[in-house]
Amino acid sequence: MTELAEFHGPHSGPLQVGYAKLAWYEPSRRAQRVRVVAHTCECSQMLYELCAAGGQGFIRRTDRSERTVHETDWLLTAAAKRLFDQILCGDAR
DSSP, X not given: OOGGXXXXXXXXXOOOTTOBOOOOBOOXXXXXXXXXEEEOOTTSSEEEXXXXXXXXXXXXXXXXXXXXXXXXXXXXXXXXXXXXXXXXXXXXX
16 A cells, blocks of 8 residues: 555545535634544545544535635534535535
């Protein structure tokens, strides 16, 4: 296995009909430490990360072409995981 293999993750799927449009906010910096639990593939211009901090979870979106970072509301950890799964399936963006 090469060193680059660890950067590959799943790709977010194509948007589905009736997908949920998420609200994206400026990063809140609510916690000193944030752990990235899962992330989409590093080869994409848009990177999504499932993050955990302070007993809660949220999704961080990094747009490399625009050089911007946004995040969702902070949620219960299980709800953040479901939201990340929806992004992967194309059911939310």
